[in-house]
Amino acid sequence: MNLTPKFRSQIIGFFCVCASLALLGPACSKNRVHSTSKENAGDDSIHPTMKRLEFQGDLKNHLSVAGVNQAKVSGDLPKVQIRLENQKDSELNLSYKVEWLDEDGMVVGDSSLTWSPLLVRGGETVAIQAVAVSSRAKNFNLKIQRAKNP
Numbered sequence: 277m278n279l280t281p282k283f284r285s286q287i288i289g290f291f292c293v294c295a296s297l298a299l300l301g302p303a304c305s306k307n308r309v310h311s312t313s314k315e316n317a318g319d320d321s322i323h324p325t326m327k328r329l330e331f332q333g334d335l336k337n338h339l340s341v342a343g344v345n346q347a348k349v350s351g352d353l354p355k356v357q358i359r360l361e362n363q364k365d366s367e368l369n370l371s372y373k374v375e376w377l378d379e380d381g382m383v384v385g386d387s388s389l390t391w392s393p394l395l396v397r398g399g400e401t402v403a404i405q406a407v408a409v410s411s412r413a414k415n416f417n418l419k420i421q422r423a424k425n426p
Contacts, residue, residue: 317379317415322346334422338364342401352411358404358418365398369423374406376413385409393423 314324324346331339342359349355354376362368371391376384385408396402406416 313377313417314415317377317381320346331420335368335420338362338368339370339396339420349407354408354411354413354416356406356416359401360394360396360404360420361401362396362398367398368396370394370396370420371423372404372418372420374404375417375419376406376408376410377415377417378412379414381415384413391421394420 316324322345324344340361340363342361344359345357347355356374370393372394373391378384394402394404404418408416
């Protein structure tokens with residue numbers, strides 16, 4: 277079979293991409309990001325209804341949301357507290373961040389760029405707290421993933 281140089285390089289490129297995806301796939305799935313937020317951004321009750329309280333994939337049956345509270349501080353800044361429970365005996369080494377969203381679902385401020393470490397020992401319940409940087413914040417998005425360097 278006589279292949280043109282261009283076609284040969286395309287085939288080699290295709291196989292390189294496939295090999296890269298095969299090698300990165302397991303690593304990427306290990307650090308899958310899980311998230312949850314309020315079902316209704318306008319829900320100002322003390323215990324808001326959440327969109328999804330179950331973790332999937334690598335955190336399924338390991339981590340659960342034990343409760344969510346919200347309040348206002350300094351007059352009009354939203355504050356949220358999310359209690360997470362480790363349902364296993366082994367510790368979970370995680371990273372998390374809270375993104376604050378306006379009523380249209382757009383990110384408010386830049387404090388959401390930083391991931392924070394979170395160690396949850398076996399059977400332990402921990403509380404994550406965050407205060408919005410702007411009174412325009414109406415909702416939040418909690419993002420959790422396994423720590424990249426446990």
